[in-house]
Amino acid sequence: MTKIFLGPAGIPLSTRGKGSVEGVKRVKELGLNAMEVEFVQGVKMSVETAKELGEVSRELGVRLSVHAPYYINLCSSEPDKVSASKKRIIDTAERAHAMGADAIAIHVGFYGDLSPKECYQMVKSALLEIRDQMAERGIDSVKLGVETMAKETAFGTLDEVISISKEVSGVIPYIDWAHTFARQGGKIDYGEIIDRLTRELGLNHINSHFESLQMRKGKFVDVHEPISKNSPPFEPLAKALLERDVSITLVCESPRLEEDALIMKQVLESLGYKLG
Structure with a gap:
């Protein structure tokens, strides 16, 4: 039986109060059932606040996931940057665990001067270390989500993220x-x-983002657009x-956030699915 969790990337734009707790309440008011907590500019939420957020989200039936900071590069040639990247991921996972989020989205790195294979090995080594440190802290309920990336300079082809998920x-x-x-032209x-994802990895839940992208010089680039641009289209998904x-979380990363999430909900309803 298909189960879909749908909501915005971050606090809905129409939220009257401040903070993620008010954001989750607004998500529920809108008739949506998921929210991705955005730590993209840094992990600034305390563990105590994360616990409070988790209590509210469970009470309201809103599924949480988290986006790790953008300032992460596990393939950096500078050891200090790799070390700082690992810490940001662990700090994110700690808050995600406290709030009961199931997964964190991570932009893991850029190839730089490395070959894709060399970068892959660095990412694998770092994720193994991060996983072990999470286990030492009792963080056992949070998945490390390696995000598929649009830029050809970034680690994150579909094959790469599936392969590393098999290995770690x-x-x-x-x-x-x-x-x-975009990455597939x-x-x-x-x-x-x-x-x-279901056959090769046996996933019982898929975490995902959805938005449209801008085209420049005949090529799709990583500039997010409203889903009405149909690049890619949502209805076929x-x-x-x-x-x-299948069970899936669809996080709307359109600049229109909840407005486009509600359009996605309407599409699902037109196909006979009612969001729980």
Whole structure:
């Protein structure tokens, strides 16, 4: 039976109060059931606040995930940057655990002067170390989500994120559908990707982002646009999900946040799915 969790990347723009607790309350008011907590500019939330957020989200039935800071590069040639990156991921995971979030989205790194294979080995080594440190702290409920990336200079092809998830337990692909669409030259087969994730990894839940991307000089680039741009289109994804027995979180990363999340909800409803 298909189960879909849908909501915005961060606090809804229409939230009247401040902070993530008020954001989760607004998500519930809007009839959505998920929110990604954004630590993209740094992990500034205390563990105590994270616990409070978790209590409210559980009470309201809103599923939480978290986005780690952008300032992460596990393939950096500078050891200090790699060390700082690991700390940011662990700090994110600690808050995610406290709030009961199931996964964190991570932009793990850039190839730089390394080959993709060399970068892969650095990412793998770092994630193994991070996983062990999380275990020492009792952080056992949070998956490390390696995000698919649009830029060809970044670690994060679909094959890379699936492969590293096979090799490191506790690591999953965090699928950004638009990033994957761009990385594949403006093409995407949603059903094929869903089937790979469930067949090759045995995932019982998929974490993902959805938005449209801007085209420049005949190429899709990582500039987020409203989903009305249809790059990629949402309805084929909705149909592919409803044809399968799958559980998924769809985090709307459109600049219109909840407005576009509600359009996504309308599309699902038009296909016969009611958001729980």
